[in-house]
Amino acid sequence: MAYARYVPIAKRRAKAEQEVQKLRKKGKKIEPVVVEGHKTARTFWGEAWCKHLEQFSDYANRLPRGRTYVRNGSVFHLAISKGKIEAIVSGSKLYNIDIRITPLSATKWKNVRKQCAGQIGSMLELLQGRLSNHVMEIVTDRNKGLFPKPSEIKLSCGCPDWAEMCKHVAAVLYGIGSRLDHQPELLFLLRNVDHR
Secondary structure: OOOOOOOOHHHHHHHHHHHHHHHHHOOOOOOOOOOOOOOOOOOHHHHHHHHHHHOOHHHOOOHHHHHHHHHOOOEEEEEEEOOEEEEEEEOOOEEEEEEEEOOOOHHHHHHHHHHHOOOOOOHHHHHHOOOOHHHHHHHHOOOOOOOOOHHHEEEEEOOOOOOOOOHHHHHHHHHHHHHHHHOOHHHHHHOOOOOO
16 A cells, blocks of 8 residues: 655645635635644633543544644634534645534433523623633533534545544634633534523
8 A cells, every 4th residue: 555655744734735725716715724832722611622522532533633633723724614524625626624513402402501501791791701610510410411422423524534533624613712811602503502
């Protein structure tokens, strides 16, 4: 079996940047993920997202490579919309990633709201993750909270890796955590619920 010739990260990134510039010229809005330092996420929402992913054995073997990819700037584009994540990740070439998230069921959302009723002082507290331990436990609960379970996540990448979760998809999933650091309201959009 022949392996592809190794191309240094700096060279791959430079080539990827040229490709991304072409997309920008064609009018595509590019939203890169920039991770500063060694932590992928730093706030309550970003860290909670990443910890949630790490709880599932389905993802365990690919997540470390994904962390490396997101930290070294390989996620050139990540856009979150209602139930959908579109991304472009640099590997041996640029790969398009499409992730679909099942909307939070009306029953589950109603239950989360009911359990949190009267315990969140303001929208700002909610978005900044300044919540009581009780509320944090409710919203981050593995089965009953806001974060999707593996069965509610559909993954697709254009790379030749046969695994459902390749390192490019893992990088995007960590990139979501980083994005939630700055825009936590995107979690509610992703799960198709109104945080207000």
